[in-house]
Amino acid sequence: MPALETFDYAVVRVVPRVERGEFINAGVIVSSARLGYLKARVELDERRLSALDPASDPATVRRHLEAIPLICEGGARAGPIGLLPPRARFHWLVAPRSTVIQTSPAHTGLCDDGDRMLLHLFETMVRVPNSEPRPDRRAGG
Numbered sequence: 771m772p773a774l775e776t777f778d779y780a781v782v783r784v785v786p787r788v789e790r791g792e793f794i795n796a797g798v799i800v801s802s803a804r805l806g807y808l809k810a811r812v813e814l815d816e817r818r819l820s821a822l823d824p825a826s827d828p829a830t831v832r833r834h835l836e837a838i839p840l841i842c843e844g845g846a847r848a849g850p851i852g853l854l855p856p857r858a859r860f861h862w863l864v865a866p867r868s869t870v871i872q873t874s875p876a877h878t879g880l881c882d883d884g885d886r887m888l889l890h891l892f893e894t895m896v897r898v899p900n901s902e903p904r905p906d907r908r909a910g911g
Contacts, residue, residue, distance in 0.1 A: 772882040777802035779887075780864040780873040781895050782812055782838060784831055786823035788868055794818045796835055798891040799842065799873065800884055801860040807884035808856040810839045810863075811892045818898075834871050838863060 782797030797812030812835040816828045841848045841859055851862055864873045881887040 774880040774882050775802055775804040776878060777805070777807070777881050777884065777887060778860065778876045778878050779891055780876045781891075782810070782835065783872045783874065784814065784819060784835070785870055785872050786819060786826040786831075788870065790822075792822050793872070794822065795896045796831075797838060798888060798895055799838065799860065799863055800888045800891065801856065802881070802884055803857055805884050806856070808842045808844075808860055809884065809888055810842045811888055811896075812836070812838055813892075813896060815898070831870060838871075 777800055779798055779800045781795050782799060783793040784796045785791065785793040794815060796814055797810055799808075799810040801808045814828060814832050814835055819826050819828055819831065837848070841851055841863060842856075844852045844854075844856065844859060846852060848859075851859060854862065864876050866872075879887070
């Protein structure tokens with residue numbers, strides 16, 4: 771069995787009306803410096819978004835969510851932030867902000883497989899229990 775390594779994660783939240791503070795979970799970012807791992811998975815549930823704010827623009831929200839996995843991947847396609855080292859990109863992504871796209875505080879755990887942990891956290895924190903994947907509502911990952 772591979773050795774367990776520390777990792778950090780944050781839940782990506784969509785806060786359609788920042789002044790109300792209500793949010794839906796729309797993704798997870800996982801980082802492990804020792805494993806050289808930084809990935810995110812995001813998915814927008816338009817029905818839940820509309821329940822919080824019927825006037826929200828899902829296309830705009832989705833476009834902003836899609837930037838998160840791209841920034842995790844790094845490189846010039848992700849703009850100036852994509853050129854930073856992985857750990858700096860993680861810290862930039864999880865920095866507190868008062869915008870429609872926010873993250874939870876970062877949490878720490880142990881894992882031996884970043885992809886498996888990302889999927890577990892995504893299924894646990896983002897997907898509504900017993901919900902089926904909605905390919906037409908996915909925003910990357």
